[in-house]
Amino acid sequence: MRTKDELVQAEERPTEPVRPRMTRTRLGIFVATSVVYLAIVVGVLTTSWPVRFDWQVMLFRPYKQWPEIHTFLDYFVVLGQRGPTAVAVAAWLGWCTYRQKTLRPLLVLGTSLLLLNATVGAAKIGMGRLGPHYATEIGSNEMFAGGDIFPSGHTANAVVTWGVLAYLATTPHTRRVASVIAALLALGVGMTTVYLGTHWMSDVTLGWSAGLLVLLALPWFEAPMARADAVLLGVWQRIRERGALLPAPLAPVATVGAPRPPVDDQLPVREPVGAGARTARVPDGRPHLSPRPHTARSERTPVTPTGSRRPAGPDRAPRTTPLGPATGRGRTVG
Template sequence: MRTNDELVQAEERPTEPVRPRMTRTRLGIFVATSVVYLAIVVGVLTTSWPVRFDWQVMLFRPYKQWPEIHTFLDYFVVLGQRGPTAVAVAAWLGWRTYKLGTLRPLLVLGTSLLLLNATVGAAKIGMGRLGPHYATSIGSNEMFAGGDIFPSGHTANAVVTWGVLAYLATTPRTRRVASVIAALLALGVGMTTVYLGTHWMSDVTLGWTAGLLVLLALPWFEAPMARAEAWLLALWRRVRERAVLVPAPVAPVAVAAPRSPADDQQPAREPVSVGGRSASVRSPEGRPHLPARPHTARSERTPVTPTGSRRPPSPDRAPRTSPLGPAAGRGRTVGG
């Protein structure tokens, strides 16, 4: 029997989302979609009815039939461009990751975009089809001519990017609504590329099937994504624990010892000579106090002997030429 606290904790704890499995129905749809994919490729390679229909639509030139919607569709087609759509969906799924406490939404988006780039990119480069604006001869399939438009990347990206939101929905009703919105966006982006003349109609149909195959194959990657999530969360916990156990170094702060009344009655300490100069001593109020320098009396100063005689010159006085001074001169006079 659970207590009230345990029930409250269980309600507050985020529930683990249900991971889709590869059921028989999903596997059957995957196989049927793969057959359609191969049929479109074979039809274009053999220059059969898909190529004839491509040329009929191209020569009809939809952008000239309805020029008034050209500006709107120029902006609408951005919903299939990989960069802006990936950033918008990643921001939403990042917030869901924070709320649910799981990395699965971002891992599903990253895995689906990786599969999309690998499969669609390889098909584009391998078949090298030219677009309608670069076609060389009427009725040709324009394959292996150095192009990169087969299948349509905008269309496949619209299917995968918006379809991931439906794949990650947590309730059946939300999944149905998201699936319808994603299908309409993918349909609109694909037909917009045909209207603008940047893709053949067969490019768009192959883009739809290529994006759908990526979404249908995601359950096969749920187990690797779960292992990757567990490894990333464990790594994050180790990093946080290491950051907590090893605090950042703190510089020591000098704290002045409290003064007692006895310290105030003691005489001031003599300054300490440091490097030939006396260091200053701080007063009890904290102001620097320089010690008084001793004043030397005039009588104690070192006398300075002036050069030459201070008496004025006299014509009666003989100059001192003897190095012995006056005493030596007087001696010589007495002796003579």
């Protein structure tokens, strides 16, 4: 049975996250998606049925058929824009990183976005397809004309960004729910770009395939991400320990021969009493008398002058006779 200290340590110790592996099922889906990806590219390059379908949808002009939803879809398509979605998801995964005491959520997001930019960006630049609004000839595939819309970046980004949340889910039920929500968002963003006329339908299907390939390839990068997680957490722990071991600043200590602080003019200064007495001042400015030898009472200087204490006056006769024993009055001598 565990003691109380062991239970507290077990609660504070971060749990090891479940890292998906490249199973046969996942590998089969990856291969099938790759085949679909290549088929779409070949179909567009050969100006076959994907291109014909693209032109049919484009000439149908969905944004003119249903203009009442145009404003809403202008805002909805932002869910596929890389900047806003990456910031929102990174904020949530940053909170998960703090709670789980591991950098894996942020590392998965960073790795997926890096793969997305590398693969989709290279395909866009390499094939250079023009969008529907810039098409030059009806029925052409508009390839290698200096464009950058094939595959659709909004669609692929929606698949990856929202799909990462499902990939990082910790329970099967949460993973299924997050997968359905991510699929609906990616489907809606892709069809919105077709409605607005910014992408061909083949751009969207290729974007779905490109984003799914990135998510399916993430298990191959789990080992490098685990090593990076361990290294970064180790560096952070050493920085914290080094900061905790730094000595606290010491208070200044007065040294011999150091200049004394100025003495306040308002402080009273005691004058030396008797011969040989010296007055010294301590560092805080207060006077201090040096010790002197003790004298007997008979040796001390009298402080009262001799003679009468009664003040002299013009109408007061000097005393010439002693006081009487009874009345205290003077008697004259005849």
